[in-house]
Amino acid sequence: MASTLTLSSKQSPFPYAAVAIAAYTGKAAIVFDETATGLSLQFNGSTVTEEEAVVQEVAKEGGLSDDSAKTPAFFALAKSLRTATAFPDIVASLDSLDDHLSLRTFLVGHEITGADWIVWGSLKGNIKAVGLLKNNQHPHLLRWYSHLESLKTTQTVLAELTSAKATKARSNKTAA
């Protein structure tokens, strides 16, 4: 594995898409470094730090990219959704995703792509969006969201995140 994804477990909003796609593809080792100031992916001598770029790079390495004209729109939607706080804006995004997923298993094509991971990660990191999603007004989006979350690799990396946070809490305690 030539690539390494370094991040801190306390980053907020947490880059769920980057760690989930790294775990899903197995194309980047995930290192929780509590001194890291941000996300960074090192590969072939290059470094990218923006989550969109990380997801795109790992998707490319893992064969999850596609050349659909729709993909950039999902990356843009994910970016605005990550920090959206106004309920009407979040609801409008969830409505449009739910409509799209009513007749589609994944966002683009017939398999999971980088677009799925970037949108899933933004939703996962936005507590208001997750709350609205659990209201059961978006059944198709919830099916898709739960599926990505239920995957073995996602479950494993989320458990690693929990344990990294616990280790950090313990070491803080010892220091204090």
Next chain:
Amino acid sequence: MSFQSAVSKLNSPVKDLVLAVTRDGTELIGEFDKDQAEVASWIEKTSQGDLVAEGNLKDLNTLLVPRTYIATNYLTAADVALYGALHPIVSRLSPTEHYTHPSVTRYFDHIQYSSPVRTSADSLGSIFSPVVLNIENAPRPERKVE
């Protein structure tokens, strides 16, 4: 119920498709005992016919709303059986009927284009040829006002 005895209850050509995709029951039958029991149980339900009866499409749609795959969270023989049994029904429904059972349509379209299913389906001739579902031109679903 074992995989083999569940599959033996299916009729041809669905049985042939399931055996082809699973390489005679060696692949896609479920990763652990619990998954294997689920897979066999859904194949048996499919073989009984009620699950895929045209009059019960609404119930099947409701069942599929929260599911990506029928038995587990990955493609198994149970999906192949259900896809195969649905093929004659879905292929004769009108576009409007496809849109009014969105989760059946979405599920069917996903399974019909998954690569293990497509490869074996094509090897059986034109019985399981792809059904054109015209997803791109679907009307926007009506949203219930909260």
